[in-house]
Amino acid sequence: MSKIVAIVGRPNVGKSTLFNRLTGTRQAIVNEESGVTRDRNYGKVTWNGVEFSIIDTGGYMDNSADIFEEEIKRQVQLAIDEADVLLLTVDVESGVTDLDLNMANMLRKIDKPVLVVVNKVDNTERTFETAEFYSLGLSDELYSVSSINGSGTGDLLDKIVEVLPDLEPASAEEEELPRLAFVGRPNVGKSSTINTLIGEDKTIVTPVAGTTRDAVDIHFNKFGHNFILVDTAGVRKKGKINEDVEFYSVMRSVRTIENSDVCVLILDAERGIESQDLNIIQLVVNNRKGLVIMVNKWDLIEKDNKTMEQYRKRILERTAPFTDIPIIFASALTKQRVLDVLKSAVEVYENRKRKVPTSKLNEVMQEAIEQHQPPMNKDKFIRIKYVTQLPTLAPSFAFYCNLPQYVKEPYKRYLENQIRQHWDFKGVPIQIFMRKK
Numbered sequence: 372m373s374k375i376v377a378i379v380g381r382p383n384v385g386k387s388t389l390f391n392r393l394t395g396t397r398q399a400i401v402n403e404e405s406g407v408t409r410d411r412n413y414g415k416v417t418w419n420g421v422e423f424s425i426i427d428t429g430g431y432m433d434n435s436a437d438i439f440e441e442e443i444k445r446q447v448q449l450a451i452d453e454a455d456v457l458l459l460t461v462d463v464e465s466g467v468t469d470l471d472l473n474m475a476n477m478l479r480k481i482d483k484p485v486l487v488v489v490n491k492v493d494n495t496e497r498t499f500e501t502a503e504f505y506s507l508g509l510s511d512e513l514y515s516v517s518s519i520n521g522s523g524t525g526d527l528l529d530k531i532v533e534v535l536p537d538l539e540p541a542s543a544e545e546e547e548l549p550r551l552a553f554v555g556r557p558n559v560g561k562s563s564t565i566n567t568l569i570g571e572d573k574t575i576v577t578p579v580a581g582t583t584r585d586a587v588d589i590h591f592n593k594f595g596h597n598f599i600l601v602d603t604a605g606v607r608k609k610g611k612i613n614e615d616v617e618f619y620s621v622m623r624s625v626r627t628i629e630n631s632d633v634c635v636l637i638l639d640a641e642r643g644i645e646s647q648d649l650n651i652i653q654l655v656v657n658n659r660k661g662l663v664i665m666v667n668k669w670d671l672i673e674k675d676n677k678t679m680e681q682y683r684k685r686i687l688e689r690t691a692p693f694t695d696i697p698i699i700f701a702s703a704l705t706k707q708r709v710l711d712v713l714k715s716a717v718e719v720y721e722n723r724k725r726k727v728p729t730s731k732l733n734e735v736m737q738e739a740i741e742q743h744q745p746p747m748n749k750d751k752f753i754r755i756k757y758v759t760q761l762p763t764l765a766p767s768f769a770f771y772c773n774l775p776q777y778v779k780e781p782y783k784r785y786l787e788n789q790i791r792q793h794w795d796f797k798g799v800p801i802q803i804f805m806r807k808k
């Protein structure tokens with residue numbers, strides 16, 4: 372089960388610098404070619420063996436002076452709804468401001484852990500200036516950090532791990548059921564699809580209340596398979612605000628995606644695939660979950676015998692380099708192909724569990740490597756000796772070779788494609804590692 376930490380704070384206090392420091396990465400995966408937008412706001416951290424996600428709530432708005440306080444309030448409220456632990460970040464250079472106080476007021480009313488992080492404490496003198504933040508009335512302890520040089524962040528991470536909720540692992544029986552999630556922008560037809568699926572169905576076992584909030588998972592049976600539909604309440608609850616903003620759709624999707632095995636991304640056929648959809652796909656891929664794309668409202672499209680293929684191509688142009696994705700053209704309204712979506716999700720679930728025997732893998736891949744050797748790098752020959760599939764939950768492969776650092780992205784993509792050509796990993800992100808041998 373997922374654990375989510377959100378960084379909140381007014382503009383310019385250093386949220387994104389803190390985020391980069393805590394996630395230990397420069398998450399600027401700007402991949403212009405593939406059209407996959409960068410992922411500056413979401414990252415995974417493992418500290419003392421505990422894994423959690425961090426979300427930076429900043430940066431979605433332009434930083435002009437006329438930032439609406441209303442907008443900031445909404446962001447904080449959403450972070451409060453969606454996260455398990457909140458980091459209220461403040462800036463020792465500017466001291467306590469009205470906006471800090473407003474946020475503190477909102478955060479004081481909730482019963483989730485809130486840590487006050489005083490940022491920009493770059494040297495000892497500045498430590499003496501942090502005391503004024505006790506006036507926020509939020510905690511007995513302040514965490515003084517310098518996101519720029521890293522000081523204090525270890526203590527902060529220790530504390531985060533300490534206060535994260537202990538989520539009971541799901542029961543053994545539940546562990547084995549495929550967990551499916553429906554995600555997508557507002558109004559694409561998520562609720563309608565779920566209702567079409569479970570509407571009059573009498574085989575629903577029980578709605579199980581989520582542990583941390585009002586998420587409801589529904590046990591469900593169709594064509595001999597048992598499933599869990601993840602977070603149906605979150606989907607079915609009507610949005611109170613205009614959520615057609617990237618931040619909201621991503622933020623709302625994080626926990627749902629993390630708690631699933633396979634995500635069905637629903638698109639509105641009349642709108643096609645948009646940048647927010649790509650963000651959601653990025654989130655699915657980062658979490659190494661399975662993916663099915665459902666193009667909903669297909670009943671509204673004027674079509675001939677080429678429409679579907681053209682539509683499919685257009686989507687895959689945007690998701691590249693990940694293009695081995697099932698796409699189903701359906702209508703929740705007329706029920707056309709809605710069951711195919713479910714079938715496809717089950718296939719993807721099985722694909723994600725696929726384990727390729729090492730001998731067979733080497734047989735096929737050695738041949739592929741012989742046919743197309745890794746390009747020489749700095750006059751050096753790269754020799755790939757053998758490959759194994761790692762015992763991870765989602766498929767990942769380690770190629771052992773003499774100079775792993777010299778094997779570049781295009782060649783890794785070649786290896787991945789070869790794997791995909793020989794075994795069915797449709798809908799499943801694959802990781803390729805090069806290791807020294």
Ligand SMILES: Nc1nc2c(ncn2[C@@H]2O[C@H](COP(=O)(O)OP(=O)(O)OP(=O)(O)O)[C@@H](O)[C@H]2O)c(=O)[nH]1
Nearest residue numbers: 382383384385386387388429430434491517518519
């Ligand atoms: N001296 C010092 N400056 C810092 C520190 N952390 C961040 N800054 C600077 O503060 C400025 C704002 O940092 P950001 O991380 O962009 O702030 P933010 O809160 O994410 O801002 P928004 O994206 O507008 O919400 C930048 O110039 C940073 O270099 C720090 O620990 N010490």
Ligand SMILES: Nc1nc2c(ncn2[C@@H]2O[C@H](COP(=O)(O)OP(=O)(O)OP(=O)(O)O)[C@@H](O)[C@H]2O)c(=O)[nH]1
Nearest residue numbers: 557558559560561562563609610667668702703704
């Ligand atoms: N024509 C047509 N309309 C559809 C279809 N599926 C959903 N709709 C309509 O699209 C609108 C939005 O559907 P919802 O199921 O509420 O969408 P949602 O994604 O759950 O929306 P949010 O709760 O806002 O996130 C409703 O008016 C539905 O009747 C479909 O397959 N065809």
